[in-house]
Amino acid sequence: MDVKDQLHAVREGKLSRRAFNTSLMAAGVGLLGTTLQTRRARAQSATSGTYFTYGGYDIPELFVPFKAKHGELPNLVPFANSDEAITRLRAGFVADVLHPCNGNLGRWVEMDLFQPIDTSRLSNWPDVIPELVDLKGNQAPDGKPWMAPFDWSQNSITYRTDLFDLEGKEESWDMLWDPRYSGRIGMMAAGGDSWWIGAIKAGVPFDQIDTDDAFERIAAVMREQRPLVRTYTDDYTSMEQALASGEVVAALSFNSSAVALKGQGVPVAFAKPKEGALTWVCGASILKDAPNLDRAYDIIDSLLSIESGKFMIEVYGYGHSNRRSFDQFDDATLAGLGLTKNPADLLLAGQFQGAASEDFQNRMNEVWEAIKAGF
């Protein structure tokens, strides 16, 4: 169909306006059809099961057993944080398995987005560390869990051992409030991480974090900290670069950042604060309206496998929920990553991020955004 010819034909009176309009409509329908087609194509690939997860987990290394069984990878869709994930699910995105964490598990369950997991359908379940399953808010009806734990670790301070002078003092969360390093502190932008650090600093027990008093006290310490902060970012690459250049001397981070920087030869340490590091556990949950339930269980089983665990420990420096994954490493390697063969010890030594309600999250984020903006 030649557009030029059509216009010519209309001008010459050979083609009626109606015929011209028909062809215009045909073009429109054609255009619409292409979008429908891609939609259908996407829907087809979605029958392989969709894993909706944090960026960095959307990689084939975690789905080796899945691929061996089905010959293809699941559909991997990344999000940046739980708020974004909720917004997208609200807007109608359909997935089978989600990646919640204990800090936000409560809001997912409250919004009635999950279904209980039938653990008998998971071949790796007997090897899962029980302390990770037995979390507050993880008890679904019939003794089933809402979330199968997958990865866990600690948030703490990554600091430059050559630039940050501890003056012989013990490592502590006060390091992020040290006025000597004004303008050289890095914090995470997501309240889901930073707010809990504020709670530790303000001395608020995690089970009272949603009281009015706690809000006031945490907000006060966060406001006190703001002038010291160089940048609030969730982009761990920028934070690692800032640490490497000395622009930032101490930053709240995942231990993967410390592992990565040490690998590059930057003199950093991952602090063991005396108040306890912030421990988080993330896992896999099946969405209530999961269209491919069988594949969903296979996705979770693949995440819990020893192959995935070995990758998580080796490359990301995170703990894994399968106790046999730790047997793949010797004690020295694990110690170098800040892990041990008996992960339960490490877990209990930290401050366990609790399950928080949707109301708490919204209120906390509102205060947190205002504080970051300087109010």
Added chain:
Amino acid sequence: MTQTSSIDPKVTSRPTRTSGRIARLLYRNEGLRGYLLMSPTLIILTVGVIIPFLILLVISFWTRAGVGFDTTPSLANYARVVNEPMFGILLGRSFWMSGIATVATIAICYPMAYFVAFHVHRNKMFWLILITLPFWISYLLRVFAWRVILGYEGVINSSLVWLGWIKAPLEFLLYSPTAVIITLTHAWAAFAILPLYVSLEKIDKSLLVAATDLGDGPVARFFRITLPLSMPGVIAASFLIFIPTTGDYITPALLGGPDGMMIGNLIQAQFGSINNWPMGATLSIILMLWIAAVALAFLYLTRLAQARIA
């Protein structure tokens, strides 16, 4: 297209009654023909701008209730914007920052456009393409490039340290309002150069010759002839830059640091982590109203100034 039945003379000479009536109506009514011609644009405008705007307007009168919305109309969000200083201050800061960026962009681009319009006589197109060349790269990549330039160990800081002019890297370069203004100025330059060039190019050169003949020096000639006649371009460029940069989100998010946050970041947070869509909608509406007000005031002032010159 194989449908050729309309060529059949019988059909064209004896149309059915309804289509005949429509044809007559179209023939007589010029406005209707115009609307028909514009219909694709109008449809896109309706579906893509007007309907979303109305949805935004309606949502702005709702309030958040837990996970969902309370849909009883209320002015609570607007009251909050008035009562809580944070919103006003961020709005003011956004206007201030994008205002400086607009002035800086025009100040930098005017000489470039002037040069191409008056001093380049051959291959003008080539020059224009050359000027817009950096804008062939994605906006996001340019913002990232500025991080590399302004960064702590960036190009500027490393060179200054190497030259021995400063001892420690300048920290105000990145994660500050300055960084946002510099980046906006560069990123939107193409939108200023082209309207400025067009308005300068249109100036009748004989007017300049006449001014010189009547005794104006180059400076007086510029302020009496060139600048007033290029004002339409300056105004167009100011609007093209000021309006989109006021609500900019990604530049302050990547370069602004804690003190460089603008209203766009707060609107994003309302739709994202704060999860208060009605508040986000309210802020968007208020931002639009303020931009419209500022733009109208600017237009009025320039009209006034032009009337005085004339």
